[in-house]
Amino acid sequence: FARLKDGLKRSSSKLTTGIADIFTKRRLDDDALEEFEDLLITSDLGVTTAAKLSGELAKTRFDKEVDSAEIQEFIAEEVTKILDPVAKPLVLDPARKPHVVLVVGVNGSGKTTTIGKLAKSYKDQGLKVMMAAGDTFRAAAVEQLKVWGERTDCPVISRDTGADAAGLAYDAIEQAKRQGMDLLLIDTAGRLQNKSHLMDELKKIVRVIRKCDETAPHDTLLVLDATTGQNAHSQVELFSEATNVSGLIVTKLDGTAKGGVVVALAEKFGKPVHAIGVGESAEDLRPFEARNFARSLAG
Numbered sequence: 001f002a003r004l005k006d007g008l009k010r011s012s013s014k015l016t017t018g019i020a021d022i023f024t025k026r027r028l029d030d031d032a033l034e035e036f037e038d039l040l041i042t043s044d045l046g047v048t049t050a051a052k053l054s055g056e057l058a059k060t061r062f063d064k065e066v067d068s069a070e071i072q073e074f075i076a077e078e079v080t081k082i083l084d085p086v087a088k089p090l091v092l093d094p095a096r097k098p099h100v101v102l103v104v105g106v107n108g109s110g111k112t113t114t115i116g117k118l119a120k121s122y123k124d125q126g127l128k129v130m131m132a133a134g135d136t137f138r139a140a141a142v143e144q145l146k147v148w149g150e151r152t153d154c155p156v157i158s159r160d161t162g163a164d165a166a167g168l169a170y171d172a173i174e175q176a177k178r179q180g181m182d183l184l185l186i187d188t189a190g191r192l193q194n195k196s197h198l199m200d201e202l203k204k205i206v207r208v209i210r211k212c213d214e215t216a217p218h219d220t221l222l223v224l225d226a227t228t229g230q231n232a233h234s235q236v237e238l239f240s241e242a243t244n245v246s247g248l249i250v251t252k253l254d255g256t257a258k259g260g261v262v263v264a265l266a267e268k269f270g271k272p273v274h275a276i277g278v279g280e281s282a283e284d285l286r287p288f289e290a291r292n293f294a295r296s297l298a299g
C-alpha cells in the first residue's frame with residue numbers, strides 16, 4: 001500500500017493541488033463545479049467520470065461551504081464505487097493443466113516484464129509455471145523472457161527470431177501438458193506499425209492454440225502502460241477487436257501523473273483489472289484493490 005501511495009504521488013498531488021486551489025474557503029457554486037470537472041478530466045479520470053462526480057457533488061453539497069479534505073474524501077468514496085466491480089484477481093482453474101494465459105499489448109507496455117512478475121508470483125505459490133516467448137520478431141524480447149526464466153526458475157519455450165508465433169504457442173501448450181504445468185504464460189508481439197498484421201497474427205495464435213486445447217486461451221490479458229494516459233482507451237478497443245480481452249493489467253503506475261486513467265477505463269469498459277505494476281522488479285506487481293487505489297489517488 002505504501003508503495004502504491006508513493007507511486008501515485010504525482011497523480012494524487014495533481015488532484016490535491018487542484019482541489020486546494022478550487023475549494024479554499026469557497027462555496028460550491030457553478031464555477032467551482034466546472035473547475036472541479038475540468039480537473040478530473042485533465043487528471044485522466046475521463047469525461048464520464050468527471051461529469052458523474054461533479055453531478056453527485058452538486059446534488060449533496062451545492063451552495064454549501066466545502067473544504068479540500070471533504071472533496072478528497074468524496075473522490076475516494078466515489079472512485080472506490082467505480083473500481084470495486086472491476087477489481088478482481090486473476091483466478092486460475094486448478095483443473096486445467098495448463099491454464100493458458102495469452103498476454104497482449106503494444107510494444108513497451110510492459111508485457112514481458114509482467115509475464116515475468118506473474119511467473120514469479122505463481123511459482124512462489126507452488127505452481128508449475130511455463131513461459132512462451134511469442135514475440136518472435138524481437139530477439140531482445142526473447143532474451144528478456146529467458147532472463148525472467150532464470151530469475152524465477154521457470155522453463156521458457158522459444159524459437160529463432162522470425163519463427164511462427166502461432167506454431168510456437170502450439171508447441172508450448174503441448175510441452176506444458178506433457179510436463180504437467182499449472183500455468184502457461186504466452187508473450188506476443190505488439191508492433192503497432194502494421195495494425196492489421198498484428199491483429200491477424202493474434203487471431204491466428206488463438207486459432208492454432210484452440211487446435212491443441214479448444215478451451216484455450218483461458219484468459220487474455222491486455223497490458224496497458226498508464227503513462228500513455230488516454231491512449232490506453234484506443235488500445236482496449238483495438239485489442240478487443242482481435243481477441244477476447246478478458247482482463248487488464250495496468251503498468252508503470254509508479255511515478256506517473258496519469259493514474260486516473262484506471263478509473264476512466266473501469267467506467268468505460270468495465271473489464272476486470274487483475275493487477276497493477278508499480279515498478280520494474282519481480283515484487284512490483286500488486287493486486288488491484290479498489291479502496292487502496294482510490295485512497296492513493298485522492299491523496
Ligand code: GDP
Pocket residue numbers: 105106107108109110111112113114141144190251252253254276277278279280284
Ligand atoms: P513489452 O515490450 O510490452 O514486453 O514491454 P517490457 O516488458 O519490455 O517493458 C518495457 C519497459 O518498461 C521495461 O524497461 C520495463 O522494465 C518497464 N516496465 C514494465 N513494467 C513497469 C512498471 O510497472 N513500472 C516501471 N517503472 N517500469 C516498468
